[in-house]
Amino acid sequence: MKTYIVDTYAWISYFEGINEFKALIEENELYTPSIVLAEISRILSRKKVPKEKGSKILSFIKKRSLTLSLDETNAVEAGKIAEVEGLYLIDAIIYSYVNENMRLLTGDKHFRNKPYVDFIEHEEK
Numbered sequence: 001m002k003t004y005i006v007d008t009y010a011w012i013s014y015f016e017g018i019n020e021f022k023a024l025i026e027e028n029e030l031y032t033p034s035i036v037l038a039e040i041s042r043i044l045s046r047k048k049v050p051k052e053k054g055s056k057i058l059s060f061i062k063k064r065s066l067t068l069s070l071d072e073t074n075a076v077e078a079g080k081i082a083e084v085e086g087l088y089l090i091d092a093i094i095y096s097y098v099n100e101n102m103r104l105l106t107g108d109k110h111f112r113n114k115p116y117v118d119f120i121e122h123e124e125k
Contacts, residue, residue: 003029004105004118005097006065008039013107013122015057020120024105030065031102035093037067068097085114 004010006025011032013021037058044054068074074096082092091110098104104117111117 001028002118003102004031005068005094005102006030006032006036007091007094007104007106007108007111008036008043009108010105010120011036011040011061012043013120018120018122020122021105021107024118024120025064028105031068031097032061032065033068033094033097034070035090037061039090 002024004024010021010025014025040058040061041054044057049057070078070093074093078089078092078096081087081095082089085092085095087095087110091108095104095111095114098116100116102116104111104114105120106117107120107122112119
């Protein structure tokens with residue numbers, strides 16, 4: 001069993017039924033940065049997902065994974081990471097939680113070839 005930080009890309013892929021993400025999310029220990037919940041909430045609104053269904057999706061994420069709050073340490077680290085790694089600030093916030101024991105699960109091309117990332121490539125639907 002692995003421990004994963006799950007980003008927005010991975011969660012959306014899971015809910016779209018992408019098998020590679022489904023297996024990894026269902027079989028491992030998961031942590032979700034709180035900023036990911038904000039991104040998913042925005043996507044649900046943008047896609048006009050009915051409120052009840054959106055609530056179920058967010059509830060599932062909160063039940064299936066531990067939510068990581070953005071604290072001062074991760075905020076400062078994210079600023080440095082954004083500059084050094086050339087990431088958008090939201091991606092840097094997510095990446096600030098990643099280490100040798102907590103790998104990032106994603107398919108987001110911004111994280112390709114970064115240390116401690118399990119990058120899943122799949123055909124877009």
